[in-house]
Amino acid sequence: xxxxxxxxxxxxxxxxxxxxxxxxxxxxxxxxxxxxxxxxxxxxxxxxxxxxxxxxxxxxxxxxxxxxxxxxxxxxxxxxxxxxxxxxxxxxxxxxxxxxxxxxxxxxxxxxxxxxxxxxxxxxxxxxxxxxxxxxxxxxxxxxxxxxxxxxxxxxxxxxxxxxxxxxxxxxxxxxxxxxxxxxxxxxxxxxxxxxxxxxxxxxxxxxxxxxxxxxxxxxxxxxxxxxxxxxxxxxxxxxxxxxxxxxxxxxxxxxxxxxxxxxxxxxxxxx
Numbered sequence: 001x002x003x004x005x006x007x008x009x010x011x012x013x014x015x016x017x018x019x020x021x022x023x024x025x026x027x028x029x030x031x032x033x034x035x036x037x038x039x040x041x042x043x044x045x046x047x048x049x050x051x052x053x054x055x056x057x058x059x060x061x062x063x064x065x066x067x068x069x070x071x072x073x074x075x076x077x078x079x080x081x082x083x084x085x086x087x088x089x090x091x092x093x094x095x096x097x098x099x100x101x102x103x104x105x106x107x108x109x110x111x112x113x114x115x116x117x118x119x120x121x122x123x124x125x126x127x128x129x130x131x132x133x134x135x136x137x138x139x140x141x142x143x144x145x146x147x148x149x150x151x152x153x154x155x156x157x158x159x160x161x162x163x164x165x166x167x168x169x170x171x172x173x174x175x176x177x178x179x180x181x182x183x184x185x186x187x188x189x190x191x192x193x194x195x196x197x198x199x200x201x202x203x204x205x206x207x208x209x210x211x212x213x214x215x216x217x218x219x220x221x222x223x224x225x226x227x228x229x230x231x232x233x234x235x236x237x238x239x240x241x242x243x244x245x246x247x248x249x250x251x252x253x254x255x256x257x258x259x260x261x262x263x264x265x266x267x268x269x270x271x272x
Contacts, residue, residue, distance in 0.1 A: 051075040058082040062091030069101035080107035090125035097129040109141030119148030144171030151175040210242035
């Protein structure tokens with residue numbers, strides 16, 4: 001019995017010794033540059049960037065890490081300064097790879113095999129990373145002034161795009177990207193509202209989505225995620241596509257009835 005206990009304890013100790021706790025790597029306190037911290041990080045780690053402007057392009061190298069700012073995009077900038085695509089996610093990064101809370105600017109894209117520059121600020125290739133709470137501005141490319149998506153299923157959420165050169169702002173070639181609660185310059189939809197862009201059909205069938213009294217072109221998934229009313233594939237935004245909204249019509253079925261009241265009662269209480 002004593003021998004068995006010793007063996008069990010030894011096995012538990014050996015297994016436990018292989019478990020590595022996730023680390024927090026701080027820039028610039030511990031690493032002078034963002035890329036140096038990424039290079040040192042292991043899957044599951046978090047790279048936290050203090051306020052400031054950090055020059056140079058970065059590559060996430062396929063790592064399942066969180067790269068976030070301490071204080072948000074108003075205080076923390078990733079500036080490409082013409083180095084190419086500012087944030088490269090071209091190694092099949094998955095949903096555990098997260099970019100959050102940066103202003104991303106000064107990118108001019110990467111040359112593809114045909115000599116065309118794509119993805120001024122961000123490029124994703126066949127992966128599904130998450131990009132959240134970023135301001136993507138003053139980047140340029142021949143196509144996809146802000147972002148180039150090639151396959152995969154990245155999710156871009158709560159971001160704001162403006163003053164990027166190279167239409168469309170987000171260029172998509174295949175895949176199933178989702179753009180949720182984002183704002184785009186000229187949309188007539190504010191930063192705190194939900195905005196979508198017209199995306200190419202190979203990114204998923206686009207159609208009209210009625211959202212807060214406005215009509216935007218997007219996919220059914222993005223429309224429903226935003227709480228909009230989907231009008232159908234290839235339905236264009238026209239003058240009568242989205243009638244004026246009725247604030248009391250909570251369900252959006254153009255009728256105020258008991259269902260709307262039940263929705264309100266179900267949500268009754270304090271709003272955070």
